[in-house]
Every structure is written in C-alpha cells, then in structure tokens.
Amino acid sequence: MTDLSSPPVASNGGFRFDNSWHRDLPGTYVEQAPDTAPAPQLLVLNDALAADLGLDAASLAQHPGWFAGGALPAGAAPIALAYAGHQFGGFSPQLGDGRAHLIGEHLTPAGQRRDIQLKGSGRTPFSRGGDGKAALGPMLREYVISEAMAAMGVPTTRSLAVALTGEDVRREPGLLPGAVVTRVAASHLRVGTLQFWAARGDHATLARVVDYAIARHDPDLIGREDRVLAFFDRVTARQVRLVAAWMGLGFVHGVLNTDNVALSGETIDYGPCAFMEAYAPGTVFSSIDRQGRYAYANQPLILGWNLAKLAESLLPLLGNTDANVALLNDRLAAVEARYQAAWLAVMRSKLALAGEEEGDADLATGFLAAMEGQGADWTLSFRRLAEAAEGNVSPLRALFANPERLDLWLPHWQSRRRDDAAPHLRAANPVVIPRNHMVEAALEAADLGDLAPFRALVAEVTDPYTDRPGREAYVLPAPTGFGDYVTFCGT
Ligand code: AMP
Ligand code: MG
Numbered sequence: 001m002t003d004l005s006s007p008p009v010a011s012n013g014g015f016r017f018d019n020s021w022h023r024d025l026p027g028t029y030v031e032q033a034p035d036t037a038p039a040p041q042l043l044v045l046n047d048a049l050a051a052d053l054g055l056d057a058a059s060l061a062q063h064p065g066w067f068a069g070g071a072l073p074a075g076a077a078p079i080a081l082a083y084a085g086h087q088f089g090g091f092s093p094q095l096g097d098g099r100a101h102l103i104g105e106h107l108t109p110a111g112q113r114r115d116i117q118l119k120g121s122g123r124t125p126f127s128r129g130g131d132g133k134a135a136l137g138p139m140l141r142e143y144v145i146s147e148a149m150a151a152m153g154v155p156t157t158r159s160l161a162v163a164l165t166g167e168d169v170r171r172e173p174g175l176l177p178g179a180v181v182t183r184v185a186a187s188h189l190r191v192g193t194l195q196f197w198a199a200r201g202d203h204a205t206l207a208r209v210v211d212y213a214i215a216r217h218d219p220d221l222i223g224r225e226d227r228v229l230a231f232f233d234r235v236t237a238r239q240v241r242l243v244a245a246w247m248g249l250g251f252v253h254g255v256l257n258t259d260n261v262a263l264s265g266e267t268i269d270y271g272p273c274a275f276m277e278a279y280a281p282g283t284v285f286s287s288i289d290r291q292g293r294y295a296y297a298n299q300p301l302i303l304g305w306n307l308a309k310l311a312e313s314l315l316p317l318l319g320n321t322d323a324n325v326a327l328l329n330d331r332l333a334a335v336e337a338r339y340q341a342a343w344l345a346v347m348r349s350k351l352a353l354a355g356e357e358e359g360d361a362d363l364a365t366g367f368l369a370a371m372e373g374q375g376a377d378w379t380l381s382f383r384r385l386a387e388a389a390e391g392n393v394s395p396l397r398a399l400f401a402n403p404e405r406l407d408l409w410l411p412h413w414q415s416r417r418r419d420d421a422a423p424h425l426r427a428a429n430p431v432v433i434p435r436n437h438m439v440e441a442a443l444e445a446a447d448l449g450d451l452a453p454f455r456a457l458v459a460e461v462t463d464p465y466t467d468r469p470g471r472e473a474y475v476l477p478a479p480t481g482f483g484d485y486v487t488f489c490g491t
Pocket of ligand 1: 096129131132271
C-alpha cells in the first residue's frame with residue numbers, strides 16, 4: 001500500500017514552472033531548445049540554493065542533461081529572448097540570447113518567481129557569428145563570483161549548477177571543455193530589452209514589455225497612470241543601491257553595457273569582472289576595455305549614462321513632448337546625488353561611523369586618498385580597521401607603503417567611529433573575497449579535471465565575514481609575481 005504520509009517523489013526535481021514570458025510576451029522571443037550535450041556531467045550543484053528554491057538536490061543530481069542540455073524538466077518551455085544594447089557606447093540593435101536559453105520560470109515555496117536560464121547551451125537565431133557555447137572556466141567563474149556576491153549581500157543572479165557538455169569548444173588558447181551554467185535570476189529583463197522595441201519604433205510591444213516588467217518587479221505600480229515614470233524611479237533606486245554596493249567592495253563589473261543592466265537591480269553577466277586589490281580608481285581588468293570606460297571609479301558615471309538610455313527608451317510611452325523630456329531630465333540630473341547618498345550610506349557602514357554628520361563624505365574620501373598610491377589592499381584596509389578600533393593599528397599600517405596620510409586620518413576616524421566599532425566593522429567588511437589569483441588557480445585546476453580547489457574556494461568565499469585560522473591563503477592579496485590581472489569576456 002502507498003504510504004500517504006511520505007511526500008511524493010518529485011518527477012521533475014521540484015520545479016514548479018509557470019512561464020509567464022512565454023505566455024504573455026509572444027513575439028519577443030524565439031522558441032528554441034538547448035543543444036543536446038553528447039556526454040552531460042553535472043560538476044557543481046548548489047545544494048543550498050536548490051533548497052532555498054524548494055528543489056530536490058538529490059533528484060536534480062540524477063538529471064545532468066537538464067543542466068548540460070538535451071533533457072528538460074517537465075514544465076520547461078525554452079526560449080531565447082530578444083534584446084538590444086549599447087556596447088562600449090555604440091548601439092547594437094540586435095543582440096539577444098545568442099548562447100542562452102530561458103527554460104522557464106520557477107515558483108519558489110516563498111512565492112518568488114525565478115528565471116531558470118542555461119548559458120552556453122547552444123546556438124539560437126541571436127547567435128550571429130558565435131558558436132552558442134561556453135568554456136568551463138568562464139562558467140565556473142560566474143558561479144563562484146555570483147555566489148560570493150550573494151554571500152556579501154549584493155543583489156545578484158545566482159548559479160544553481162555547472163555541467164560539462166562532453167564537447168570541446170574552440171577558444172583563443174585552443175580546445176577547452178564545454179560547459180553550461182544554470183543561472184537563476186529575478187528576471188532577464190534588461191535596459192537593452194526595452195531598447196530593442198524602442199529602437200524599432202514598436203511602441204505597442206514596448207508598452208507590453210514595460211507592463212510585464214512592472215508586474216514582475218514593481219507590482220504595486222500595476223494600473224497606475226504614472227507607472228512608467230514611477231518604474232523609472234524604481235529601477236534607478238535599485239541600480240543606485242547596486243553600484244554603491246559594488247563600489248564598497250572594490251568590484252569592477254567590467255562590461256556595463258546596457259544589455260548587462262538588469263531592471264531587477266541584480267548584478268548580471270559575470271564576464272570580465274574582478275575585485276580590485278590595491279586601491280586605484282582607474283582599475284580596469286577587461287582586456288577589451290582599453291579606454292577604461294568601465295574602470296572602477298567610472299562605474300557611477302556609467303550608471304547615469306545607462307539610466308539615460310533607459311529614459312530614452314521609456315520616453316515614447318510617456319509621449320515625446322518637451323514637458324516629458326524635462327521630467328526625465330530632472331530625474332537624470334538627480335541620479336548623481338542619489339548615488340552619492342547611497343555611497344555615503346555604504347561608507348558610513350564600512351567605517352562604522354556613529355550616526356550621521358556633515359563631514360562624513362570627506363572622512364570617507366580621506367581614507368581613500370590615504371590608500372591611493374600606497375599599494376593598500378582595498379578589502380584588507382577596511383577589514384583591518386577593526387583591529388585599529390581595538391587599539392592595534394599595525395596590521396592596517398603594514399598595508400600601506402607610506403602610511404603618513406593614514407596616520408593623519410586615523411585620529412579623525414577614531415573620534416567619529418562608534419564606540420563598539422569592531423564587530424560592526426567585521427560585519428560590514430568581508431575578510432575573504434574571490435581573490436583573482438585564487439580564482440585563476442581554481443579554474444586552471446578545473447580545466448585539468450581537479451575540482452577540489454574550486455570547491456574549496458566556493459566554501460571560503462561564501463563565508464566572507466568570519467575570521468578563523470587556516471584561511472590565510474584566501475585572505476591575502478595576490479603575490480607580486482602574479483602581475484597585472486587581465487580578464488576576458490569568455491565568449
Ligand atoms: P555578453 O558579452 O555575454 O554580454 O554577450 C553579448 C552578446 O553576445 C549577447 O547577445 C550574447 O548572446 C552574444 N554572445 C556571447 N558569446 C556568444 C557565443 N559564444 N555564441 C553566440 N553568441 C554569443
Ligand atoms: Mg550580456
């Protein structure tokens with residue numbers, strides 16, 4: 001007899017698909033199944049995320065084809081989405097999912113809707129000259145950095161799995177193992193999604209897509225007459241908070257094209273991103289960002305630029321009148337001040353200041369000025385303020401080639417910080433981030449079939465705030481022999 005007290009075995013791993021994009025936005029995507037992987041192998045499965053999503057990890061592990069391509073869990077309806085985008089300032093009217101498939105939207109037990117997307121899963125009508133595939137290294141990179149970001153409380157897409165396809169892909173260095181990452185996102189709506197329809201002058205579809213975006217991300221605005229403008233404000237608020245969080249962590253996204261700006265406010269597209277070590281505002285890692293357009297300190301400016309592109313694509317819905325242009329321009333003019341306020345909030349927390357005072361922004365920039373040119377590691381400089389608050393300034397001073405400016409700055413900070421600063425500093429400033437040399441070492445080992453360094457790295461970076469012995473290798477910056485770090489888009 002069937003034991004009715006035990007839960008039914010999930011036939012599809014616990015996925016509860018409700019594919020609203022497929023249902024509500026016909027004409028904005030192409031139905032397209034992922035390629036069939038010749039020998040699917042599930043390399044990494046994010047058990048903790050699976051549990052949060054209400055998925056059954058043990059059952060997922062039995063279906064490598066779901067994550068490498070070739071099989072689909074029941075209820076999936078794979079599509080490739082259309083989008084456009086400004087890439088390094090130049091407009092591409094048609095980008096789209098060229099190597100990704102949105103297989104469906106999963107409803108979590110908490111009632112959240114989450115896109116489940118395979119990336120590296122084969123060609124689509126949006127592939128242009130590309131092969132639609134991805135190499136293992138960049139997919140593992142997305143996994144480890146997005147999971148680190150999540151652990152540090154930064155809005156981000158997540159990584160559920162990385163699977164080998166069993167097929168090699170040809171890239172710059174030669175043949176590399178092909179892989180697929182399973183990305184989980186609040187949505188894949190981008191600034192570039194709206195630009196696609198605005199650029200075509202298809203305002204009816206644009207309106208449908210914007211209402212869909214509102215339904216997904218700001219449902220309280222549904223039906224409001226002023227919803228388009230209000231939606232712009234919401235996206236602005238999310239993006240301002242996001243970029244301020246990046247700046248606090250020394251994160252350089254690397255390819256802040258409008259197609260990589262999510263309307264959800266999540267960090268998306270972990271291509272050439274990396275964390276700055278020695279503080280230098282002009283830090284760039286991406287091999288293709290030769291002008292430094294997406295350098296560390298430029299990110300807030302680029303945010304304003306990208307929001308201007310969002311405003312332009314919303315204008316036709318408001319009506320292209322002088323009054324509406326003025327409305328949007330006022331908002332764009334306010335972005336800088338909104339960003340400054342968000343950044344100051346991040347800095348007050350990172351410096352554990354007591355309350356709010358007039359000179360706090362100067363105090364924060366004073367710390368940065370003391371670091372600049374001194375080789376001071378961004379992450380450790382903030383972290384070691386905790387010891388300084390406890391009376392031991394040596395570990396902090398040791399990070400500075402010349403601590404003269406630091407010594408002048410410290411007394412100001414000591415008098416402004418809260419009395420019980422140390423635990424607050426340790427809660428606001430990570431001790432472990434994905435260090436570039438550790439990421440590279442883990443990916444190199446993985447390419448040779450050894451996943452142990454990768455697994456160890458994931459375990460470390462998803463526990464970013466704890467001081468404990470034995471993790472020094474993950475705490476310290478790259479040895480000088482590592483040289484300047486250069487990243488690639490992985491396409
Ligand atoms: P990304 O650099 O990942 O933001 O991608 C920019 C655009 O190039 C998107 O439209 C991608 O779908 C497309 N793309 C990137 N890599 C590939 C590839 N290997 N094959 C086909 N399209 C790609
Ligand atoms: Mg992209």
